[in-house]
Amino acid sequence: MATGAAEPVRISARIRDGLADSVVLLCYLLLALWVARGLWGGPSSRLLYNHDDQGFFMAMLAHGERVVFYGDSPFYTDRLNFPDGVNLMANTSVLAISLPLAPVTHEFGPAVSFAVMLTVALAGTAGAWWWLLSRHLVESRVAAFAGGLWIGFAPGFVLHTNGQPNLACGFVVPFIVWQVIRLREPGRRWRGGALLGVLIAVQAFVGEEFLLLLAITLGFVAFFFAFSRPPVRDFLAGLLVAAGVAGVLLAYPLYWQFFGPGHYSGLPFRPDLYATPLGSIVAYPRGVLAGNDAIAKRVGGGSLTEDATLWGPGACLMLLVSMALLWRSVAARSVALAGLVLLVMSFGSRLRITKATSIGPAPLGWLDRLPVFDLVSTSRYALATTTIVGVLFALAGxxxxxxxxxxxGAFWGGMAVAMVPLFPLPLHTRPAPPTPAFFADGNWRSYVPDGRSVVIVPLPAMVTGRDGMRIAALNHLDFPVPRGYFLGPKDPPRDNSGSWSPPARYTVLLLDGIRRTGRVPVLIGGERQAVLSDLRYWRAAIVVLLPAAPHRAAVRRVLISVLGPPSAVGGVELWRVPAEA
Known part of the structure; x- marks a missing residue:
């Protein structure tokens, strides 16, 4: 009788849980769509703040489509930087996102997939943390909802979606955390360790940076979880199994990343270029109800898509209140300690009140000089701290x-006062330059045989050639292009330090000089041959001059002096390049 009576209760509880999940996930999805509504208004025709990275990730999504539908290598492509190619494992290739989205990209294009990625980054991360918090860490659904809401939509993560949604993609992290916690259970060492290893490998293909941040965080938290109660042996054995499984799954990709063609060392800028100033912790960010652009720019880290804190004064106060409520909990203290260490790491080499005001050396600035750590932009350590703040809010609630x-009443009233000013506004977008019909209608196909490339002028590059990169991505990388925006070696094999672009050839320097000055150089025979030599190296089928090219008339005159009169086709001017040019 007792068992029979309990069954309807269990069914009723499952129904309530299902309804709660549906309502919460719908709220998160609607908020994510609100944030991304400017992009959804025209995914192919709208640009975010950081449209260099937007174009890059559209190219990565197009590459994922090519892997699934055409069998391209997941770790390398020659559709960018043709013919040398790009080491995609050494870039943020987001394979764990681009491969599942390949059918969407194939059917609707990489711009739509990018909008999906951005939306799922916010709503999916919040939803995954709701699952962990509501099912395993807290009993209060309100507390779990608030924790998921903060972690998915905290200022640092929303700011990064202005071009870098990969850093807001935290939906695998809660499952890794849960599997680590479960390793304390007897009998979990093999099955739990293997599952943890698989999840670690998946997260590596979502984003290696956040995997490193997670490993640092769990390094502190796991110590307290492991030694505060038995059985320690099963926990450590499970971690070894996880390391073994993840090592097997990632051995070849990591070998390709660090030793394959196009590998590099270090970043093209100082890791702490965008370090967290102390003033940015208590300030309001741009793009929220209480945001002030002038203040945020003054106290922020220097870039909208690198600001990782900007919690506002109310959230900082509620964090202190939460810690007071949780102080007796060993687990909560260990989580808070890990968050504090990561926050200090985000300060970089100098303690700053604002980006321009330094007050002395930071205690953990030396970490930026260590291998692997020198590949992480310093401010991003605070993204892990931001996640921890959300967990502490949920535990305190x-x-x-x-x-x-x-x-x-005082606690939840304080949370409301702290969070309402941080309500995110829709991401600001602006119209993108129209894609010429030559590319939009596929006219290029009759001009470009297999094995030849399209030289788009301005050449695809960071800042100076963003339209060319975007056009290549919108065309699903169906034609190869020289150069592009990616990370690679500066001047291999002499100099393998990281660079945003490959070594500059003569034509690159020539066109860049015209872009900067507008002057038309007089080319003699040897210089014309140098341009033709570059076109042969790039195996160019055509050279296409975009209508919005800076100092277009000057560039056009130089190209005519080398290649003769152009043809006007589909809104562009182009020059055919003979195979023997």
């Missing part, structure tokens, strides 16, 4: 249920 009604 659950703990306050045991307090008096007055204290419960």
């Amino acid at each position: 659950d703990r306050v249920r045991r307090c008096s009604r007055l204290w419960r």
Whole structure:
């Protein structure tokens, strides 16, 4: 009788849980669509703040389509930087996102897939943390909802979606955290360790940076979880199994990343170029109800898509309140300690009040000089701290249920006062330059045989050639292009330090000089031959001059002096390049 009576109760509980999940996930999805609504208004015709990275990730999504539908290598492509190619494992290739989205990219294009990626980054991360918090860490659904809401939509993550949604893609992390916690259970060492290893490998293909941040965080948290109660042996054995499985799955990709063609060392800029200033912790960010652009720019890290904190004064105060409520919990203290260390790491080499005001050396600045750490932009350590803040909010919201009604009201009232000013506004977008019909209608196909490339002028590059990169991506990388925006070696094999572009050839320097000055150089025979030599190296079938090219008339005159009169086709001017040019 007892078992029979309990069955309807369990069914009722499952229904309630299902309804709660549906309502919460719908709220997260609607908020994510609100944030991304400017992009959804025209994915192919709208540009975000950081449209260099937007174009890059569209290219990565197009590459994922090519892997699934055409059998391209997942770790390398020659559709960019033709003919040398790009080491995609050494770039943020987001294979764990681009491969599942390949059917969407194939059917609707990489711009739509990018909008999907951005939306899922926010809503999916919040939803995954809701699952972990509500099912395993807290009893209060309100607390779990608030924690998921903060982690998915905290200022640092929303700011990164202005071109870098990969850093907001934290939906695998809660499952890794849960599997680490479960390793304390007897009998979990093999099955749990293997599952953890698989999840680690998946996260590596979502984003290696956040995997490193997670490993640092869990390095502190796991110590307290492992040694505060038995059985320690099963926990450590499970971690070894996880390391073994992840090592097997990632051995070849990591070998390709660090030793394959196009590998590099270090970043093209100082890791702490965008370090976290102390003032940015308590300030409001741009793009929220209470945001002030002038203040955020002054106290922020120097770039909209690198600001990782900007929690606002109310959230900082509620964080202190939460820690006071949780102080007796060993787990909460260990989580908070890990967050504090990561926050200090985000300060970089100098303690700063604002980006321009330094007050002395930072205690953990030396980490930026260590291998692997020198590949992480320093401010991003604070993204892990931001996630931890959300967990602490949820734990405190659950703990306050045991307090008096007055204290419960004060806590949730304080949370409301802290969070409402941080309500995100839609991402700002602006119209993109129209894609010429020559590319939009596929006219290029009759001009470009297999094995030949399209030289788009301005040449695809960071900042100076963003339209060419975007056009290549919108065409699903169906034609190869020389150069592009990616990370690679500066001047291999003499100099393998990281660079945003490959070594500059004569034509690159020539066109860049015209872009900067507008002057038309007089080319003699040897210089014309140097341009033709570059075109042969790039195996160019055509050279296409875009209508919005800077100092277009000057560039056109130089190209005519080398290649003769152009043809006007589909809104562009182009020159055919003979195979023997």
